Amino acid sequence: MADLFAPLDDHPAYRQIANVIERRIVARSLRTGDALPSETDLARQFGVNRSTIREAIRELETHGLLGRVRGEKRLRVTRPEPDQVSSGVSRALALHDVTFLELWEAMMAIEPVAAQYAATRRTPAQLQALVRAAARFKREVADTAAAVIAVVDFFTAVAAASGNQVLALSQAPLNLLLAPALTRMIDRVPQARARIVEAQGKIAAAIKLRRSEQARTWMEKHIRDFKRGHELESMPSKAGK
Amino acid sequence: MADLFAPLDDHPAYRQIANVIERRIVARSLRTGDALPSETDLARQFGVNRSTIREAIRELETHGLLGRVRGEKRLRVTRPEPDQVSSGVSRALALHDVTFLELWEAMMAIEPVAAQYAATRRTPAQLQALVRAAARFKREVADTAAAVIAVVDFFTAVAAASGNQVLALSQAPLNLLLAPALTRMIDRVPQARARIVEAQGKIAAAIKLRRSEQARTWMEKHIRDFKRGHELESMPSKAGK
DNA sequence: GTGGCAACATTGTCCGACAGTCCGATTATC
DNA sequence: GATAATCGGACTGTCGGACAATGTTGCCAC
Numbered sequence: 001m002a003d004l005f006a007p008l009d010d011h012p013a014y015r016q017i018a019n020v021i022e023r024r025i026v027a028r029s030l031r032t033g034d035a036l037p038s039e040t041d042l043a044r045q046f047g048v049n050r051s052t053i054r055e056a057i058r059e060l061e062t063h064g065l066l067g068r069v070r071g072e073k074r075l076r077v078t079r080p081e082p083d084q085v086s087s088g089v090s091r092a093l094a095l096h097d098v099t100f101l102e103l104w105e106a107m108m109a110i111e112p113v114a115a116q117y118a119a120t121r122r123t124p125a126q127l128q129a130l131v132r133a134a135a136r137f138k139r140e141v142a143d144t145a146a147a148v149i150a151v152v153d154f155f156t157a158v159a160a161a162s163g164n165q166v167l168a169l170s171q172a173p174l175n176l177l178l179a180p181a182l183t184r185m186i187d188r189v190p191q192a193r194a195r196i197v198e199a200q201g202k203i204a205a206a207i208k209l210r211r212s213e214q215a216r217t218w219m220e221k222h223i224r225d226f227k228r229g230h231e232l233e234s235m236p237s238k239a240g241k
Numbered sequence: 242m243a244d245l246f247a248p249l250d251d252h253p254a255y256r257q258i259a260n261v262i263e264r265r266i267v268a269r270s271l272r273t274g275d276a277l278p279s280e281t282d283l284a285r286q287f288g289v290n291r292s293t294i295r296e297a298i299r300e301l302e303t304h305g306l307l308g309r310v311r312g313e314k315r316l317r318v319t320r321p322e323p324d325q326v327s328s329g330v331s332r333a334l335a336l337h338d339v340t341f342l343e344l345w346e347a348m349m350a351i352e353p354v355a356a357q358y359a360a361t362r363r364t365p366a367q368l369q370a371l372v373r374a375a376a377r378f379k380r381e382v383a384d385t386a387a388a389v390i391a392v393v394d395f396f397t398a399v400a401a402a403s404g405n406q407v408l409a410l411s412q413a414p415l416n417l418l419l420a421p422a423l424t425r426m427i428d429r430v431p432q433a434r435a436r437i438v439e440a441q442g443k444i445a446a447a448i449k450l451r452r453s454e455q456a457r458t459w460m461e462k463h464i465r466d467f468k469r470g471h472e473l474e475s476m477p478s479k480a481g482k
Numbered sequence: 483g484t485g486g487c488a489a490c491a492t493t494g495t496c497c498g499a500c501a502g503t504c505c506g507a508t509t510a511t512c
Numbered sequence: 513g514a515t516a517a518t519c520g521g522a523c524t525g526t527c528g529g530a531c532a533a534t535g536t537t538g539c540c541a542c
Contacts, residue, residue, distance in 0.1 A: 012494060014299070026332060038523055049496045051292055054525090058255070058299040063329055065336075070250070073504050073523060080333035088304055088329060089410060091267060092321035095306075096406050105358065106407035113350040165337050166347035166418075169330060170411045177407075253525060279492055290527045295494090314492060314535045484542085491536070499527080510517070 013048055014055035021056065025065050025077055036066065036075040082165075086172030093177060100230050103177050108223050110171050111155065115203055115219035118161035119212035126161035127208055133157050134200040141193050148183050152176075154200055158219070161207065178226075185229045192229045199225065254289055255296035262297065266306050266318055277307065277316040323406075327413030334418060341471050344418050349464050351412050352396065356444055356460035359402035360453035367402035368449055374398050375441040382434045389424050393417075395441055399460070402448065419467075426470045433470045440466065 011019075024030045036042070039057070043050040057075065060066040064080030118126070137150035152175040159168040186192050199222035206214035252260075265271045277283070280298070284291040298316065301307040305321030363371070378391035393416045400409040427433050440463035447455035 014494085022332075026335065032336070040523075051295075051497090052495065054292075055295060055299045055494095058296045059303045062300045062303045064333065071504080075524095079336045080329070082333075085330055085333045088321070089326055091263075092305065092323075092326045093407060093410060094267060095273070095320050098406050102405045102407045105354070105405050106411055109350050109354040109408065110411070113346070117346065164343045164346050165339050166334060166343045166415070167350065169334060170347055170351070170414075173411075174407070255525085281492075292528095293526060296525095312535085316493095485540105486542100487538105487540085489536100489538085491534100493532105493534080495532090496530080498529090501524105501526090503522100503524085505522080506520095508517105508519075510515100512513105512515080 014052050014059070017046055017048070017053065017056035018059040021060055022063070022065060025060075030077050032077050032079050034077045036077065038074070082169050082172045085169065087176060089173035090176035093173060098177065100181055103174060103181070104223070104227050104230070107174050107178070107226070108220070110167060110174070111158070111223055112216045112219040114159045114162040114164070114167050114171060115207065116162075116212045116216040117164055117167070118158050119207045119210050119215040121163035122161035122207055126157065127204075130154065130157035130161055130207065131204050134197075134204050137200060138197050141197065144183060144187055147186060147193070148179055151182060151196065152179055158203070158207070181230065182226070185226070185233045188233045189229045192225075195225050195229075196222070254287075255293050255300070258287055258289070258294065258297035259300040262301055263304070263306060266301075271318050273318050273320050275318045277318065279315070323410050323413045326410065328417060330414035331417035334414060339418065341422055344415060344422070345464070345468050345471070348415050348419070348467070349461070351408060351415070352399070352464055353457045353460040355400045355403040355405070355408050355412060356448065357403075357453045357457040358405055358408070359399050360448045360451050360456040362404035363402035363448055367398065368445075371395065371398035371402055371448065372445050375438075375445050378441060379438050382438065385424060385428055388427060388434070389420055392423060392437065393420055399444070399448070422471065423467070426467070426474045429474045430470045433466075436466050436470075437463070 021030070030036075036057075037045070039050050039053050042053045042057075046053065057066060061075070064078060064084045066075045067078035068075050118130075122130070133150055133154040133156075137147055137154065140146035140150060155171065155175055155178075156168075159171040162168065186196075199218060202218040203215055203222060206212075206218055262271070271277075277298075278286070280291050280294050283294045283298075287294065298307060302316070305319060305325045307316045308319035309316050359367070359371075374391055374394040374397075378388055378395065381387035381391060396412065396416055396419075397409075400412040403409065427437075440459060443459040444456055444463060447453075447459055
């Protein structure tokens with residue numbers, strides 16, 4: 001059944017080099033913060049041209065494994081940050097034409113759990129970030145763009161407060177997908193804003209008081225509202241002006 | 242409070258070009274499958290050197306937005322495939338030193354939901370893939386490496402059968418993280434294999450019969466087992482030889 | 483039309499070069 | 513002595529050109 005021979009894919013030099021360096025990083029033989037040798041030096045070490053090295057470096061850079069601190073010239077080993085990674089994921093999802101329902105189901109799976117853990121594990125600073133995002137939504141509720149950003153920030157803050165990096169990183173791409181849908185919804189469904197304010201308030205309060213069950217159920221309600229809002233918005237007959 | 246001037250970050254040409262092309266792709270102005278102009282041609286169009294174009298292309302290629310079909314020379318626009326994207330995510334998570342608990346919590350949030358939807362939405366082909374992975378685990382249960390792969394494939398198949406790309410893509414990175422932990426566990430906890438066989442059987446049966454609640458609860462039990470297995474394995478006193 | 487072949491196009495890699503800028507050390511200034 | 517101006521070296525971003533290997537394509541014979 002299985003083929004006798006696997007197709008061999010030739011790896012161009014730049015890819016091989018990128019892989020070698022990547023393995024070094026993952027194996028912690030190159031550690032976060034370490035500065036990479038100069039391109040010229042790398043070219044010498046690998047015995048290839050600098051152009052080839054540069055192409056290899058580009059790969060690692062876009063993966064977020066290499067980066068440079070502002071205004072610095074030398075590259076250093078970096079840990080890929082959630083927002084960077086997640087932007088790739090959400091772009092991929094966008095290109096796969098995910099439906100709102102798919103997005104919603106995923107949010108429904110992740111966000112309430114994140115809220116639940118946030119209630120038991122949040123640090124004061126995380127709580128503050130979350131409360132502040134809620135306050136910002138309330139304050140800028142009239143400015144759609146700012147409001148949407150505040151909603152996203154609220155979700156991000158809850159996920160961060162969950163103390164679970166995996167949940168946080170799983171959740172991050174959802175935000176980017178949510179933004180456009182939310183923008184339309186918030187514009188066309190009049191009651192949406194008030195409901196968001198209420199839900200955020202309840203969730204924040206529950207997390208503050210460390211009531212994990214309440215945090216979870218309120219987050220569930222909150223997310224359910226999104227679905228209702230989306231249905232209202234996409235039903236032309238019922239949608240507000 | 243707010244600074245008067247924001248730090249301006251200069252974008253090198255290769256990044257600008259990458260962004261321009263990326264926007265074209267996301268906006269569907271360049272559609273999946275379309276062939277990209279040759280590097281020389283792109284260099285002419287953008288008015289830069291070919292080396293610069295190549296660096297830009299490398300970025301898009303590693304994002305999975307460009308690729309070439311086997312043995313072909315010209316690049317074409319590609320949709321980023323889940324495994325490609327998720328490998329980036331799991332590498333990121335690995336570098337952030339996620340704990341088994343974090344991974345487990347995320348699995349607990351996602352996998353049961355995926356199983357639940359799979360029960361209602363799976364196609365015959367998806368069901369077959371899932372059943373086959375379970376059978377493979379049973380068959381190769383003695384070969385640790387093969388068994389671990391079968392477990393991962395089973396999860397992947399369930400997620401695919403959920404008919405939700407967002408869940409599937411959120412779940413994919415978890416697999417890669419699970420593999421090493423599972424390898425240790427399966428080796429050291431004697432009863433693990435039998436329990437996995439049982440759980441996979443129950444889950445597959447529930448999905449086959451479209452019993453979504455059963456699928457969900459059995460998946461929950463299955464995942465809970467992992468936690469127990471991990472605790473046994475990491476408790477030196479109790480671990481099997 | 484199909485098979486085969488030759489000319490062409492394209493990619494991967496190399497070499498050499500240069501401007502702009504960051505860094506570190508040295509010198510000038512208070 | 514501490515701080516500020518200066519200078520040379522190192523490094524990155526970009527450029528131009530070059531060549532081998534390998535797809536691609538059009539043409540010709542059958």
